[in-house]
Amino acid sequence: MTDQVTFGQVLKRFRQNNGISSRRLSQLVGKADAYVSQIERNLIKHPDAHTAYELLEAVGCHKEQIEKILTDLKIADEKIFIDQKVFKEKIDPFYKVYNGIISMENGKPHTYFYDMEVIRMYEEIHNIISTFIIKDHSKAKVVVKNIHSLVTKDKEHFEFYCAIHQNDYSKLPNQFKEQILHEVNEIYKVGVNK
Structure with missing residues:
Protein backbone atom coordinates (compact mmCIF):
# COMPACT_ATOMS: atom_id res chain seq x y z
CA MET A 1 0.00 0.00 0.00
CA THR A 2 1.18 3.48 -0.72
CA ASP A 3 1.38 6.28 1.81
CA GLN A 4 -1.49 8.04 -0.02
CA VAL A 5 -4.04 5.34 0.78
CA THR A 6 -6.13 5.99 3.89
CA PHE A 7 -7.94 3.55 6.12
CA GLY A 8 -11.19 5.23 5.06
CA GLN A 9 -10.53 4.48 1.39
CA VAL A 10 -9.72 0.85 2.12
CA LEU A 11 -12.77 0.45 4.34
CA LYS A 12 -15.09 2.06 1.78
CA ARG A 13 -13.91 -0.30 -0.97
CA PHE A 14 -14.55 -3.41 1.16
CA ARG A 15 -17.84 -2.04 2.50
CA GLN A 16 -19.21 -1.24 -0.97
CA ASN A 17 -18.01 -4.58 -2.38
CA ASN A 18 -19.99 -6.30 0.37
CA GLY A 19 -23.11 -4.15 -0.04
CA ILE A 20 -23.15 -2.80 3.51
CA SER A 21 -24.28 0.77 4.13
CA SER A 22 -21.97 3.03 6.14
CA ARG A 23 -24.75 3.51 8.69
CA ARG A 24 -25.28 -0.22 9.13
CA LEU A 25 -21.54 -0.83 9.48
CA SER A 26 -21.32 1.88 12.15
CA GLN A 27 -24.13 0.14 14.05
CA LEU A 28 -22.46 -3.26 13.74
CA VAL A 29 -19.44 -2.00 15.68
CA GLY A 30 -21.49 -0.04 18.22
CA LYS A 31 -20.68 3.44 16.93
CA ALA A 32 -22.80 6.47 16.03
CA ASP A 33 -24.54 6.24 12.64
CA ALA A 34 -22.15 8.74 11.00
CA TYR A 35 -18.94 7.12 12.32
CA VAL A 36 -18.01 5.10 9.20
CA SER A 37 -18.93 7.99 6.91
CA GLN A 38 -16.58 10.23 8.90
CA ILE A 39 -13.76 7.69 8.59
CA GLU A 40 -14.32 7.30 4.87
CA ARG A 41 -14.31 11.10 4.37
CA ASN A 42 -11.08 11.26 6.41
CA LEU A 43 -12.72 13.33 9.17
CA ILE A 44 -11.62 10.61 11.57
CA LYS A 45 -8.06 9.94 10.42
CA HIS A 46 -6.88 7.57 13.15
CA PRO A 47 -9.52 5.12 14.38
CA ASP A 48 -8.33 3.00 17.28
CA ALA A 49 -6.88 -0.35 16.28
CA HIS A 50 -9.58 -2.45 17.92
CA THR A 51 -12.38 -0.58 16.13
CA ALA A 52 -10.49 -0.66 12.83
CA TYR A 53 -10.12 -4.43 13.23
CA GLU A 54 -13.85 -4.84 13.98
CA LEU A 55 -14.82 -2.71 10.97
CA LEU A 56 -12.70 -4.76 8.57
CA GLU A 57 -13.95 -7.99 10.13
CA ALA A 58 -17.56 -6.82 9.69
CA VAL A 59 -17.00 -6.22 5.95
CA GLY A 60 -15.71 -9.75 5.47
CA CYS A 61 -11.93 -9.43 5.67
CA HIS A 62 -10.12 -12.45 7.10
CA LYS A 63 -7.67 -12.22 10.00
CA GLU A 64 -4.44 -12.23 7.99
CA GLN A 65 -5.79 -9.63 5.57
CA ILE A 66 -6.88 -7.36 8.44
CA GLU A 67 -3.52 -7.64 10.18
CA LYS A 68 -1.71 -6.74 6.94
CA ILE A 69 -3.95 -3.74 6.24
CA LEU A 70 -3.63 -2.38 9.78
CA THR A 71 0.12 -2.91 9.80
CA ASP A 72 0.62 -1.36 6.34
CA LEU A 73 -1.47 1.68 7.31
CA LYS A 74 0.48 1.99 10.57
CA ILE A 75 -2.68 1.60 12.65
CA ALA A 76 -0.98 -1.48 14.05
CA ASP A 77 2.39 0.09 14.85
CA GLU A 78 3.87 -1.22 18.10
CA LYS A 79 0.78 -3.28 18.72
CA ASP A 154 -24.25 -5.99 32.31
CA LYS A 155 -23.09 -3.81 29.44
CA GLU A 156 -24.85 -0.68 30.77
CA HIS A 157 -23.02 -0.92 34.11
CA PHE A 158 -19.74 -1.67 32.36
CA GLU A 159 -20.18 1.39 30.12
CA PHE A 160 -20.91 3.54 33.20
CA TYR A 161 -17.68 2.28 34.80
CA CYS A 162 -15.76 3.14 31.62
CA ALA A 163 -17.37 6.59 31.39
CA ILE A 164 -16.32 7.43 34.95
CA HIS A 165 -12.75 6.56 34.11
CA GLN A 166 -12.50 8.58 30.89
CA ASN A 167 -10.90 11.42 32.84
CA ASP A 168 -7.48 11.43 34.50
CA TYR A 169 -8.46 12.54 38.00
CA SER A 170 -4.82 12.46 39.13
CA LYS A 171 -4.37 15.78 37.32
CA LEU A 172 -6.92 17.57 39.51
CA PRO A 173 -5.94 19.62 42.56
CA ASN A 174 -7.02 18.07 45.88
CA GLN A 175 -9.83 20.59 46.43
CA PHE A 176 -11.55 19.41 43.23
CA LYS A 177 -11.10 15.75 44.16
CA GLU A 178 -12.76 16.46 47.51
CA GLN A 179 -15.58 18.31 45.76
CA ILE A 180 -16.15 15.41 43.37
CA LEU A 181 -16.25 12.92 46.26
CA HIS A 182 -18.70 15.11 48.17
CA GLU A 183 -21.02 15.44 45.15
CA VAL A 184 -20.86 11.74 44.33
CA ASN A 185 -21.68 10.82 47.94
CA GLU A 186 -24.67 13.20 47.96
CA ILE A 187 -25.98 11.87 44.64
CA TYR A 188 -25.48 8.30 45.85
CA LYS A 189 -27.48 8.95 49.05
CA VAL A 190 -30.38 10.42 47.08
CA GLY A 191 -30.28 7.68 44.43
CA VAL A 192 -30.16 4.79 46.90
CA ASN A 193 -32.98 6.22 49.03
CA LYS A 194 -35.36 6.63 46.07
Missing part, protein backbone atom coordinates in the same frame (compact mmCIF):
# COMPACT_ATOMS: atom_id res chain seq x y z
CA ILE A 80 0.22 -7.00 18.92
CA PHE A 81 -2.61 -9.21 17.80
CA ILE A 82 -3.79 -11.56 20.48
CA ASP A 83 -6.28 -14.29 19.75
CA GLN A 84 -8.88 -15.36 22.34
CA LYS A 85 -6.71 -18.06 23.89
CA VAL A 86 -3.65 -15.84 24.37
CA PHE A 87 -5.85 -12.97 25.56
CA LYS A 88 -7.45 -15.22 28.17
CA GLU A 89 -4.07 -16.43 29.43
CA LYS A 90 -2.54 -12.92 29.50
CA ILE A 91 -5.43 -10.92 30.93
CA ASP A 92 -7.57 -13.59 32.57
CA PRO A 93 -9.41 -11.48 35.20
CA PHE A 94 -10.89 -9.23 32.50
CA TYR A 95 -11.52 -12.04 30.01
CA LYS A 96 -15.00 -12.91 31.26
CA VAL A 97 -16.10 -9.28 31.23
CA TYR A 98 -14.84 -8.62 27.71
CA ASN A 99 -15.94 -12.02 26.48
CA GLY A 100 -19.42 -11.76 27.98
CA ILE A 101 -20.20 -8.11 27.38
CA ILE A 102 -18.03 -6.73 24.62
CA SER A 103 -16.56 -9.34 22.36
CA MET A 104 -19.21 -11.96 21.78
CA GLU A 105 -21.72 -10.90 19.17
CA ASN A 106 -24.01 -13.54 17.73
CA GLY A 107 -21.81 -16.19 19.34
CA LYS A 108 -18.77 -15.06 17.34
CA PRO A 109 -15.49 -14.45 19.22
CA HIS A 110 -13.32 -11.52 18.20
CA THR A 111 -9.58 -11.28 17.89
CA TYR A 112 -8.16 -8.72 20.29
CA PHE A 113 -5.66 -6.08 19.44
CA TYR A 114 -3.69 -4.64 22.34
CA ASP A 115 -0.48 -2.80 22.81
CA MET A 116 2.04 -3.92 25.39
CA GLU A 117 1.67 -0.65 27.33
CA VAL A 118 -1.97 -1.52 28.12
CA ILE A 119 -0.93 -4.98 29.30
CA ARG A 120 1.87 -3.50 31.42
CA MET A 121 -0.53 -1.00 33.03
CA TYR A 122 -3.07 -3.76 33.69
CA GLU A 123 -0.40 -5.86 35.41
CA GLU A 124 0.66 -2.86 37.51
CA ILE A 125 -2.95 -2.22 38.57
CA HIS A 126 -3.33 -5.91 39.40
CA ASN A 127 -0.23 -5.79 41.64
CA ILE A 128 -1.39 -2.62 43.41
CA ILE A 129 -4.84 -4.06 44.11
CA SER A 130 -3.30 -7.33 45.34
CA THR A 131 -1.13 -5.36 47.79
CA PHE A 132 -4.15 -3.25 48.82
CA ILE A 133 -6.12 -6.42 49.63
CA ILE A 134 -3.28 -7.70 51.81
CA LYS A 135 -2.64 -4.40 53.62
CA ASP A 136 -6.22 -3.19 54.16
CA HIS A 137 -8.56 -6.11 53.56
CA SER A 138 -11.72 -4.43 54.91
CA LYS A 139 -11.42 -1.34 52.73
CA ALA A 140 -10.24 -3.38 49.73
CA LYS A 141 -13.22 -5.72 50.05
CA VAL A 142 -15.66 -2.82 49.66
CA VAL A 143 -13.76 -1.24 46.75
CA VAL A 144 -13.25 -4.51 44.85
CA LYS A 145 -16.87 -5.57 45.45
CA ASN A 146 -18.15 -2.26 44.03
CA ILE A 147 -15.87 -2.45 40.99
CA HIS A 148 -16.93 -6.06 40.46
CA SER A 149 -20.64 -5.20 40.59
CA LEU A 150 -20.15 -2.49 37.95
CA VAL A 151 -17.99 -4.40 35.48
CA THR A 152 -19.72 -7.78 35.62
CA LYS A 153 -23.44 -7.01 35.89
Whole structure:
Protein backbone atom coordinates (compact mmCIF):
# COMPACT_ATOMS: atom_id res chain seq x y z
CA MET A 1 0.00 0.00 0.00
CA THR A 2 1.18 3.48 -0.72
CA ASP A 3 1.38 6.28 1.81
CA GLN A 4 -1.49 8.04 -0.02
CA VAL A 5 -4.04 5.34 0.78
CA THR A 6 -6.13 5.99 3.89
CA PHE A 7 -7.94 3.55 6.12
CA GLY A 8 -11.19 5.23 5.06
CA GLN A 9 -10.53 4.48 1.39
CA VAL A 10 -9.72 0.85 2.12
CA LEU A 11 -12.77 0.45 4.34
CA LYS A 12 -15.09 2.06 1.78
CA ARG A 13 -13.91 -0.30 -0.97
CA PHE A 14 -14.55 -3.41 1.16
CA ARG A 15 -17.84 -2.04 2.50
CA GLN A 16 -19.21 -1.24 -0.97
CA ASN A 17 -18.01 -4.58 -2.38
CA ASN A 18 -19.99 -6.30 0.37
CA GLY A 19 -23.11 -4.15 -0.04
CA ILE A 20 -23.15 -2.80 3.51
CA SER A 21 -24.28 0.77 4.13
CA SER A 22 -21.97 3.03 6.14
CA ARG A 23 -24.75 3.51 8.69
CA ARG A 24 -25.28 -0.22 9.13
CA LEU A 25 -21.54 -0.83 9.48
CA SER A 26 -21.32 1.88 12.15
CA GLN A 27 -24.13 0.14 14.05
CA LEU A 28 -22.46 -3.26 13.74
CA VAL A 29 -19.44 -2.00 15.68
CA GLY A 30 -21.49 -0.04 18.22
CA LYS A 31 -20.68 3.44 16.93
CA ALA A 32 -22.80 6.47 16.03
CA ASP A 33 -24.54 6.24 12.64
CA ALA A 34 -22.15 8.74 11.00
CA TYR A 35 -18.94 7.12 12.32
CA VAL A 36 -18.01 5.10 9.20
CA SER A 37 -18.93 7.99 6.91
CA GLN A 38 -16.58 10.23 8.90
CA ILE A 39 -13.76 7.69 8.59
CA GLU A 40 -14.32 7.30 4.87
CA ARG A 41 -14.31 11.10 4.37
CA ASN A 42 -11.08 11.26 6.41
CA LEU A 43 -12.72 13.33 9.17
CA ILE A 44 -11.62 10.61 11.57
CA LYS A 45 -8.06 9.94 10.42
CA HIS A 46 -6.88 7.57 13.15
CA PRO A 47 -9.52 5.12 14.38
CA ASP A 48 -8.33 3.00 17.28
CA ALA A 49 -6.88 -0.35 16.28
CA HIS A 50 -9.58 -2.45 17.92
CA THR A 51 -12.38 -0.58 16.13
CA ALA A 52 -10.49 -0.66 12.83
CA TYR A 53 -10.12 -4.43 13.23
CA GLU A 54 -13.85 -4.84 13.98
CA LEU A 55 -14.82 -2.71 10.97
CA LEU A 56 -12.70 -4.76 8.57
CA GLU A 57 -13.95 -7.99 10.13
CA ALA A 58 -17.56 -6.82 9.69
CA VAL A 59 -17.00 -6.22 5.95
CA GLY A 60 -15.71 -9.75 5.47
CA CYS A 61 -11.93 -9.43 5.67
CA HIS A 62 -10.12 -12.45 7.10
CA LYS A 63 -7.67 -12.22 10.00
CA GLU A 64 -4.44 -12.23 7.99
CA GLN A 65 -5.79 -9.63 5.57
CA ILE A 66 -6.88 -7.36 8.44
CA GLU A 67 -3.52 -7.64 10.18
CA LYS A 68 -1.71 -6.74 6.94
CA ILE A 69 -3.95 -3.74 6.24
CA LEU A 70 -3.63 -2.38 9.78
CA THR A 71 0.12 -2.91 9.80
CA ASP A 72 0.62 -1.36 6.34
CA LEU A 73 -1.47 1.68 7.31
CA LYS A 74 0.48 1.99 10.57
CA ILE A 75 -2.68 1.60 12.65
CA ALA A 76 -0.98 -1.48 14.05
CA ASP A 77 2.39 0.09 14.85
CA GLU A 78 3.87 -1.22 18.10
CA LYS A 79 0.78 -3.28 18.72
CA ILE A 80 0.22 -7.00 18.92
CA PHE A 81 -2.61 -9.21 17.80
CA ILE A 82 -3.79 -11.56 20.48
CA ASP A 83 -6.28 -14.29 19.75
CA GLN A 84 -8.88 -15.36 22.34
CA LYS A 85 -6.71 -18.06 23.89
CA VAL A 86 -3.65 -15.84 24.37
CA PHE A 87 -5.85 -12.97 25.56
CA LYS A 88 -7.45 -15.22 28.17
CA GLU A 89 -4.07 -16.43 29.43
CA LYS A 90 -2.54 -12.92 29.50
CA ILE A 91 -5.43 -10.92 30.93
CA ASP A 92 -7.57 -13.59 32.57
CA PRO A 93 -9.41 -11.48 35.20
CA PHE A 94 -10.89 -9.23 32.50
CA TYR A 95 -11.52 -12.04 30.01
CA LYS A 96 -15.00 -12.91 31.26
CA VAL A 97 -16.10 -9.28 31.23
CA TYR A 98 -14.84 -8.62 27.71
CA ASN A 99 -15.94 -12.02 26.48
CA GLY A 100 -19.42 -11.76 27.98
CA ILE A 101 -20.20 -8.11 27.38
CA ILE A 102 -18.03 -6.73 24.62
CA SER A 103 -16.56 -9.34 22.36
CA MET A 104 -19.21 -11.96 21.78
CA GLU A 105 -21.72 -10.90 19.17
CA ASN A 106 -24.01 -13.54 17.73
CA GLY A 107 -21.81 -16.19 19.34
CA LYS A 108 -18.77 -15.06 17.34
CA PRO A 109 -15.49 -14.45 19.22
CA HIS A 110 -13.32 -11.52 18.20
CA THR A 111 -9.58 -11.28 17.89
CA TYR A 112 -8.16 -8.72 20.29
CA PHE A 113 -5.66 -6.08 19.44
CA TYR A 114 -3.69 -4.64 22.34
CA ASP A 115 -0.48 -2.80 22.81
CA MET A 116 2.04 -3.92 25.39
CA GLU A 117 1.67 -0.65 27.33
CA VAL A 118 -1.97 -1.52 28.12
CA ILE A 119 -0.93 -4.98 29.30
CA ARG A 120 1.87 -3.50 31.42
CA MET A 121 -0.53 -1.00 33.03
CA TYR A 122 -3.07 -3.76 33.69
CA GLU A 123 -0.40 -5.86 35.41
CA GLU A 124 0.66 -2.86 37.51
CA ILE A 125 -2.95 -2.22 38.57
CA HIS A 126 -3.33 -5.91 39.40
CA ASN A 127 -0.23 -5.79 41.64
CA ILE A 128 -1.39 -2.62 43.41
CA ILE A 129 -4.84 -4.06 44.11
CA SER A 130 -3.30 -7.33 45.34
CA THR A 131 -1.13 -5.36 47.79
CA PHE A 132 -4.15 -3.25 48.82
CA ILE A 133 -6.12 -6.42 49.63
CA ILE A 134 -3.28 -7.70 51.81
CA LYS A 135 -2.64 -4.40 53.62
CA ASP A 136 -6.22 -3.19 54.16
CA HIS A 137 -8.56 -6.11 53.56
CA SER A 138 -11.72 -4.43 54.91
CA LYS A 139 -11.42 -1.34 52.73
CA ALA A 140 -10.24 -3.38 49.73
CA LYS A 141 -13.22 -5.72 50.05
CA VAL A 142 -15.66 -2.82 49.66
CA VAL A 143 -13.76 -1.24 46.75
CA VAL A 144 -13.25 -4.51 44.85
CA LYS A 145 -16.87 -5.57 45.45
CA ASN A 146 -18.15 -2.26 44.03
CA ILE A 147 -15.87 -2.45 40.99
CA HIS A 148 -16.93 -6.06 40.46
CA SER A 149 -20.64 -5.20 40.59
CA LEU A 150 -20.15 -2.49 37.95
CA VAL A 151 -17.99 -4.40 35.48
CA THR A 152 -19.72 -7.78 35.62
CA LYS A 153 -23.44 -7.01 35.89
CA ASP A 154 -24.25 -5.99 32.31
CA LYS A 155 -23.09 -3.81 29.44
CA GLU A 156 -24.85 -0.68 30.77
CA HIS A 157 -23.02 -0.92 34.11
CA PHE A 158 -19.74 -1.67 32.36
CA GLU A 159 -20.18 1.39 30.12
CA PHE A 160 -20.91 3.54 33.20
CA TYR A 161 -17.68 2.28 34.80
CA CYS A 162 -15.76 3.14 31.62
CA ALA A 163 -17.37 6.59 31.39
CA ILE A 164 -16.32 7.43 34.95
CA HIS A 165 -12.75 6.56 34.11
CA GLN A 166 -12.50 8.58 30.89
CA ASN A 167 -10.90 11.42 32.84
CA ASP A 168 -7.48 11.43 34.50
CA TYR A 169 -8.46 12.54 38.00
CA SER A 170 -4.82 12.46 39.13
CA LYS A 171 -4.37 15.78 37.32
CA LEU A 172 -6.92 17.57 39.51
CA PRO A 173 -5.94 19.62 42.56
CA ASN A 174 -7.02 18.07 45.88
CA GLN A 175 -9.83 20.59 46.43
CA PHE A 176 -11.55 19.41 43.23
CA LYS A 177 -11.10 15.75 44.16
CA GLU A 178 -12.76 16.46 47.51
CA GLN A 179 -15.58 18.31 45.76
CA ILE A 180 -16.15 15.41 43.37
CA LEU A 181 -16.25 12.92 46.26
CA HIS A 182 -18.70 15.11 48.17
CA GLU A 183 -21.02 15.44 45.15
CA VAL A 184 -20.86 11.74 44.33
CA ASN A 185 -21.68 10.82 47.94
CA GLU A 186 -24.67 13.20 47.96
CA ILE A 187 -25.98 11.87 44.64
CA TYR A 188 -25.48 8.30 45.85
CA LYS A 189 -27.48 8.95 49.05
CA VAL A 190 -30.38 10.42 47.08
CA GLY A 191 -30.28 7.68 44.43
CA VAL A 192 -30.16 4.79 46.90
CA ASN A 193 -32.98 6.22 49.03
CA LYS A 194 -35.36 6.63 46.07
